Amino acid sequence: SLVLLSKGVPQIMAAFGLKSFLDEAGCKLVYYLHRVARGVSLSTTCLLSGFQAIELCPSNSRWLDLQIRSPRCIVFWCFLCWILQLVVNIYIAMYITGPTNNKNLSMEKLYRYCSSPYPGRLVFSVMAVVYTFMDGVYVVLMAWTSGSMVLVLHRHKQRVQHIHSSSPSPRTAHETRATHTILILVSMFVSFHALAGILSYRVTQMQSPGHWLRGISFLVSLGFPT
Secondary structure, three states: OHHHHHHHHHHHHHHOOOOOOOOHHHHHHHHHHHHHHHHHHHHHHHHHHHHHHHHHOOOOOOOHHHHHHHHHHHHHHHHHHHHHHHHHOHHHHHHOEOOOOOOOHHHOOOOOOOEOOOOOHHHHHHHHHHHHHHHHHHHHHHHHHHHHHHHHHHHHHHHOHHHHHOOOOOOOOHHHHHHHHHHHHHHHHHHHHHHHHHHHHHHHHOOOOOHHHHHHHHHHHOOOOO
């Protein structure tokens, strides 16, 4: 919700022709909130998938200790996700500036209502590596934990297959529905964030990104939160 509010609402206002409705402090706050909310959305979705995978593990597995402790750790890990994103994205608040009167669109990046001067090559490279690494870790962990859950559900379905097959009115097994849900979630998660990352990188690399490219990048970035 915070991702949609912090990026969607200002972007729609800008699309309807409103100009300079945010000052420099507003630009910094809105863009900082968007980056923090996006990072928390990524990390907590990944965290939820991890806890679900641990809960689905057999009780006699080596994950038993984590199964017992995980319910007590959820709040702590969510809090840690917020702290991490608040710290990592401080640079974004320093980097974004207020609206500019310059008509040259090369000063504008992802937003139409705030400007962002070009950072030094070294600074840009370091921040790009940090953000890309974090997003990559989330995507890989999400895919790994989702794959683990699908494997556990598939094995469980095979063990109880005779129970479902002996039912007088066969219907889709709970394991199959859960597997489909997991696969849909992880597919959307990976697809939207990978495509959004590629488009965002493309926009930042172009001197004058077109309105169509920025619009598509904006829509894709809101795909998974929606």
